[in-house]
Amino acid sequence: MEFRETGIAGCHLVVPTVHADDRGVLVKTYLESAFADRGLPTHFPEQFYSRSRQGVVRGLHVQLPPAAQDKLVCCIAGEVFDVVVDLRAGSPTYGRHASFSLTAENWQLVYIPVGLAHGFAAVSEQATMGYLATAEYAPGTDGGIRWDSAGVDWPVEAPLVSARDAGLPPLAEYRTPFTA
Numbered sequence: 493m494e495f496r497e498t499g500i501a502g503c504h505l506v507v508p509t510v511h512a513d514d515r516g517v518l519v520k521t522y523l524e525s526a527f528a529d530r531g532l533p534t535h536f537p538e539q540f541y542s543r544s545r546q547g548v549v550r551g552l553h554v555q556l557p558p559a560a561q562d563k564l565v566c567c568i569a570g571e572v573f574d575v576v577v578d579l580r581a582g583s584p585t586y587g588r589h590a591s592f593s594l595t596a597e598n599w600q601l602v603y604i605p606v607g608l609a610h611g612f613a614a615v616s617e618q619a620t621m622g623y624l625a626t627a628e629y630a631p632g633t634d635g636g637i638r639w640d641s642a643g644v645d646w647p648v649e650a651p652l653v654s655a656r657d658a659g660l661p662p663l664a665e666y667r668t669p670f671t672a
């Protein structure tokens with residue numbers, strides 16, 4: 493399991509070892525000791541999945557304190573264009589984003605620390621995302637910024653976006669509770 497820097501402090505691209513043989517593959521996507529060695533969280537009380545059809549954009553979401561979450565995200569079916577945006581006041585990369593191609597074939601994951609917004613576009617016909625999170629979901633603490641306000645070059649035409657996501661504030665108007 494390799495941890496690659498992403499240009500946004502504390503956010504890592506996690507590249508697991510893919511053990512392939514005649515039968516197929518075995519891939520370990522989370523290893524407590526590897527996370528502990530890097531000072532990353534090892535307690536993930538919540539796991540969930542979403543399935544999206546092609547052209548869906550979800551995000552850009554961040555769960556607010558006191559229920560703020562670190563997340564470990566991956567794509568277990570299909571392919572997504574995954575995005576994080578730094579919303580930590582005082583961060584040298586505040587407002588900047590990083591993007592990743594997460595696919596069921598490359599098995600890569602993104603570790604997203606508290607204070608980064610997250611979203612993705614489903615690039616394949618269907619895409620299933622998996623999440624581990626360090627805090628349980630708390631209705632009323634879900635926030636974020638509008639998907640098209642952070643300079644992201646989304647690889648989809650006419651994205652399908654939820655009403656809630658369409659109503660999120662743009663990055664320029666976002667009042668962040670997070671600090672670097």
Ligand SMILES: Cc1cn([C@H]2C[C@H](O)[C@@H](COP(=O)(O)OP(=O)(O)O[C@H]3O[C@@H](C)C(=O)[C@@H](O)[C@H]3O)O2)c(=O)[nH]c1=O
Pocket residue numbers: 540542550551552553554563610611612623629634654
């Ligand atoms: C995220 C979440 C949603 N829900 C409910 C609320 C709502 O009725 C329904 C769908 O929620 P949403 O529209 O927020 O689902 P979705 O847009 O898939 O939300 C997710 O987006 C990506 C980008 C993330 O990073 C995730 O952390 C999460 O915010 O599921 C839960 O019960 N628990 C949860 O943890």
